[in-house]
C-alpha cells in the first residue's frame with residue numbers, strides 16, 4: 001500500500017476509526033506464511049506528520065522531559081541490569097518492572113502466563129492499541145556477575161545494552177508522557193517481555209500475540225539494544241538437534257557396522273553443499289557436534305545442532321526441507337554402505353522456531369519511524385534482524401524494532417558496553433514515535 005502520510009484529506013479524518021475486536025485471522029499464528037496486509041485504518045490514522053507533531057506544546061514538553069530525565073534514566077538502567085535475568089528466569093527483573101509500571105501509574109498492571117509484564121496507558125479510545133515493548137531476558141546463565149562498572153560515559157556489564165537499554169527507554173517514554181500530560185488518541189500497552197534470546201524462542205511474544213493480547217494489538221514497537229537503527233525485516237530461524245544412533249561396538253572386533261558419527265559426517269557434507277539464495281539472504285550452519293565414547297569404539301550415538309535462517313518464510317521452508325532430506329539420505333547411504341549391519345537411525349528435534357516476516361519499507365509504520373527520525377535529525381538506517389517483532393511481522397501486524405540510542409559493543413558477551421554519550425536522542429525518538437503511532 002502506498003504511504004498516505006501526507007494526503008491532505010487525512011487531516012480531517014477521525015484519528016480513531018472503530019476497529020473490529022479481532023481483525024487478523026488467528027489461524028495464521030501457527031503458519032509460517034508471511035501475511036502482509038495493511039488494514040485501511042492504519043493509513044487513516046497517521047493524521048499528522050512527525051514534523052507537525054513537534055508544533056504541539058505537550059509533545060515538545062515530552063521531548064524536553066526525555067532529555068532532562070536521561071541522567072536518572074541511566075542510573076535506573078544500571079540498577080535494572082544488576083538484577084539477573086537469565087534465560088527462562090526473568091521473574092526477579094520482571095517483578096521490578098511490575099513495581100515500576102505501577103509506580104508510573106500504568107493501569108491494569110499484570111503478569112501473563114509466560115511471564116510478560118503488561119501495563120496499559122489508556123488513550124481517548126481503546127484503538128489503535130500500540131504495544132511498546134522491551135525484553136527482560138539476557139543470554140547469560142545463572143550465577144553470572146552482573147555488576148555494572150563505569151568509565152567516563154561508558155557502562156560495562158552483561159546485558160547493559162541488550163536489553164537493559166530497551167527497558168530503560170520504555171520507562172523513560174512512560175515518564176515523559178506523564179510529565180508532559182500527553183493524552184494520546186489511541187492506547188499504549190507497555191510490555192516487558194520474556195524469552196527473546198536464543199532458546200527462549202520468542203516465547204513471550206508468542207504468548208502475547210497468540211494468547212494474552214490476541215486480536216488486541218494494532219501496531220508494535222520493541223526497543224532493543226543500542227544505536228539508532230530501525231529493523232523492519234524479521235529474520236526467521238529453524239533450529240534442530242539431530243541425534244544419530246546405532247548399536248555401536250569394538251572398532252576392530254565389530255568392524256563392518258554402520259557408524260553414527262560417519263552417518264552424521266555424510267549429513268554435514270550434504271548440508272555444506274546446499275545452494276541458498278543471496279537475496280533474500282538465507283543461511284545454514286552446523287554449530288555444534290558431539291558424540292562417541294572412545295577412539296577404539298564404533299559410537300552408539302552422535303549429535304549435531306543446526307541453525308537455518310532467512311527473512312523469507314518460503315526460503316526458510318525450502319532450506320529446512322533440504323536439511324531434513326539430507327539427514328534421511330545420509331542415514332540411508334551409511335546403512336547401504338555397511339549392508340545394514342548395525343543400522344543407524346536419526347531423529348531431528350526442532351529446538352527453535354523464530355517466524356520470519358517483514359514490514360514493508362513503504363508501510364505507514366516504517367514511514368512514520370523514518371519521519372520521526374528525520375524530524376529529530378537522526379539518520380534513518382533500516383536493518384534486518386531477529387527480534388521480538390518477528391512474531392507480529394509474521395502475522396501481518398505492522399511492527400518494527402528500534403534501537404535505544406547511545407552506542408554499544410560486545411552484545412551477548414561478558415564485556416558488553418554501552419556508551420551513554422547523547423543517548424537521550426534515542427529516548428526522544430522513542431517518545432515521539434510512541435506519540436505518532438498511538439493515533
Ligand SMILES: [Zn+2]
Nearest residue numbers: 162163224225
Ligand atoms: Zn535484544
